[in-house]
Amino acid sequence: MEYRTYKKNGNKVSLLGFGAMRLPTLENGEIDEERAQKLIDLAYDSGVNYYDTAYMYHDGKSQSFLGKALKKYDRESYFITNKMPVWMCDTKEDVDRIFNEQLKLCGVEYFDYYLIHSLDSDKWDKCLEWNVYEYLDEKRKQGIIRNLGFSFHHTPDVLERIVNAKQWDFAQIQLNYLDWEYQDAKTQYEILEKNSIPCIVMEPVHGGALAKLPDEAESVLKEVKPENSIASWAIRYCASFPNVLTVLSGMSTEEQVVDNLKTMTNFEKLSDKEQEVLQQALHIYKSTTLIPCTNCKYCIDCPANVNIPEVFRFYNDYKFNGNPQWLLYNLSTLGDRGSENCVGCGACLEKCPQKINIPEQLSKITELANSLK
Numbered sequence: 001m002e003y004r005t006y007k008k009n010g011n012k013v014s015l016l017g018f019g020a021m022r023l024p025t026l027e028n029g030e031i032d033e034e035r036a037q038k039l040i041d042l043a044y045d046s047g048v049n050y051y052d053t054a055y056m057y058h059d060g061k062s063q064s065f066l067g068k069a070l071k072k073y074d075r076e077s078y079f080i081t082n083k084m085p086v087w088m089c090d091t092k093e094d095v096d097r098i099f100n101e102q103l104k105l106c107g108v109e110y111f112d113y114y115l116i117h118s119l120d121s122d123k124w125d126k127c128l129e130w131n132v133y134e135y136l137d138e139k140r141k142q143g144i145i146r147n148l149g150f151s152f153h154h155t156p157d158v159l160e161r162i163v164n165a166k167q168w169d170f171a172q173i174q175l176n177y178l179d180w181e182y183q184d185a186k187t188q189y190e191i192l193e194k195n196s197i198p199c200i201v202m203e204p205v206h207g208g209a210l211a212k213l214p215d216e217a218e219s220v221l222k223e224v225k226p227e228n229s230i231a232s233w234a235i236r237y238c239a240s241f242p243n244v245l246t247v248l249s250g251m252s253t254e255e256q257v258v259d260n261l262k263t264m265t266n267f268e269k270l271s272d273k274e275q276e277v278l279q280q281a282l283h284i285y286k287s288t289t290l291i292p293c294t295n296c297k298y299c300i301d302c303p304a305n306v307n308i309p310e311v312f313r314f315y316n317d318y319k320f321n322g323n324p325q326w327l328l329y330n331l332s333t334l335g336d337r338g339s340e341n342c343v344g345c346g347a348c349l350e351k352c353p354q355k356i357n358i359p360e361q362l363s364k365i366t367e368l369a370n371s372l373k
Contacts, residue, residue, distance in 0.1 A: 001047025002267035004245050006198060008147070008169060011112075013079065013246050015239050016264040017050035017200070018043050020062045021296075022250035031058055031065050039257050040069040044078065046261045050246045052081040053106070054117060055088065055098060060105070067106035080108060083117035083151060084132065092130040099139070113200075114145040115172060118298075118353060120154035124162055133166050151202065153353035156187040163195050170245065172200035174294075174353070176210060177237045177282055179203070182292065183354075189241060198245040201238045205249070207294025209316065210234040210285075217284035224277050231256075232263040233270075233278055240269040288319045291361055292354050299348040299358060307337040308348060308358055315365050324372040331369055339365045 002015040024035040040051075051070060053062045063082065070078055082102050089095055103109070114136065116127060127133055139145040151172035152159055163171070171192050175185040192199045205211050211231035213221075221233055238247045247264075251257045270278065293312040302308060311334065318327035331338055339362040348358045 001261070002239070002264050003047075006147075006170075006245060011079070013050050014048045014264070015244075015246055015267060016043075016048050016235075016260050017052055017246040017248040018048050019202070019248040019250035020051065020053040020066045021057045022252045023058060023062065023065065024252050025058075031061055033065060033069075036065060037069050039251060039254060040066075042254065042257050043251075043261070044070075044073060046265075048261075049078045050081070050113075050248075051078060052248050054083040055085045055102060063102060063105040064107075067108060071107060075108070079112035080106060081113040081115065082106060082111050083115040084136065085117045086123050086126050086130075086132060087118070089126075089130070095130060095132055095135055099136075103144070110144045110146060113147045113149065113170065114139075115148075116150040119150050119152050119158075119162060121158045122350075124158065128165075137166075149197075149200070151200075152188070156184055156191060159188050159191050163191060163197065168197055170198045170200055172202050172248075174203045175199070175201045175238055175241075175244075176204050176206050176234055177278055178206050178210060178285070178292070189243070193243040199241070199243050201244055201247040203294050204238040204247050205231050205234045206292070207296065209290065209292075209294070213281060213285050214288055217281040220277055220281045220284070224274060228263075229259050232259060233274075233281075235260060235263045236268070236270050236274075237278060239264065239267060290316045290319055291356060293356060294354060296353060298351045298353060302342075303345055303347050304341050304343045305337050306339065306342050306362065307334050308362070310334060310337075311339045311362060311365060315368075328369060328372055331365075339363075339369070342366070 003012040004015055006013055018040065024032040026032045051066055053066045055063065066080065070080065084095065084099065089098065116132060136145060136148055140148045147169040149168050149170035149172065150162065153174065173185060173188045174183060175189060179185045189199060213230055218230055221230060235247060235249065238244060249260050251260065291312045293309060295309045295313065297309055299308045314327055314330040342359055342362040344359045346359060352358060
């Protein structure tokens with residue numbers, strides 16, 4: 001396993017981080033703890049020491065599972081990360097309640113890395129109003145938080161504002177070869193690098209979308225590295241940046257864990273030639289005009305009960321395979337949770353980290369489906 005040194009304290013952090021956002025589940029939607037434990041064990045035994053969870057992952061159950069899964073290991077041998085969801089706080093007192101609840105759920109006395117979750121302009125204003133940073137900074141001084149940072153989903157100017165406002169140990173941004181320009185991850189990364197703030201990468205495979213490309217794009221990559229998976233190109237792209245401390249991957253299968261371990265063992269940065277080839281594949285990919293949904297499920301509590309991530313997944317797959325009957329069949333499996341049930345209330349808009357105009361896209365998919373029938 002490749003490690004990066006965190007200069008502040010000398011921590012050796014595995015270049016591959018385990019994101020506990022997309023753990024394997026049972027048919028009832030609950031975490032399949034037996035399978036998930038095997039994934040954690042495989043990762044740990046192979047040198048992964050950075051584990052990331054959050055208050056709302058798997059309806060809050062990711063935290064307790066991860067704490068239990070790591071309990072058998074020496075507490076000093078791994079780093080556990082959690083996050084403060086300010087949008088789930090109704091009062092200032094909720095910040096304290098949630099933080100203490102997280103410690104209890106994870107079964108730990110301290111968090112190695114702790115973030116204010118999914119910051120944008122509005123959430124940051126809320127943090128300032130409620131002194132959220134000051135509360136967490138006090139926990140840092142007490143050693144209950146070892147390193148304090150934030151995760152970010154907004155524009156570079158807002159990132160600059162947050163970076164300059166407080167003293168941060170690290171920051172987490174969405175970085176992959178699609179979003180380098182699409183969401184200006186380039187400028188975001190450069191802001192962190194300029195301010196000597198280590199970068200944690202989330203969504204390196206854009207929610208799994210970059211694990212499977214159109215056939216023409218895949219052929220371009222396979223011609224250069226026939227033995228490597230398509231997803232490995234995305235992981236290597238992120239890990240090739242020098243200011244990246246670790247690349248988080250939300251792994252849900254043994255195949256994904258094994259493939260990522262292979263990529264991060266005896267790690268090789270992308271060569272200039274490989275960078276050029278990857279840009280060729282990206283050009284082909286972008287020509288398919290996909291909806292940039294990462295399946296984060298922040299929008300899943302739709303008032304009209306539309307299964308937004310699934311609708312977008314079926315649409316994006318259709319853009320790959322071009323099979324209208326495949327699209328229609330899959331949309332039909334959603335029943336009354338399909339795109340046609342969207343009432344345009346807009347409740348999903350502020351929840352989407354990708355800033356997708358969800359009602360507009362759902363309307364377009366409904367129109368497409370009707371035209372294909």
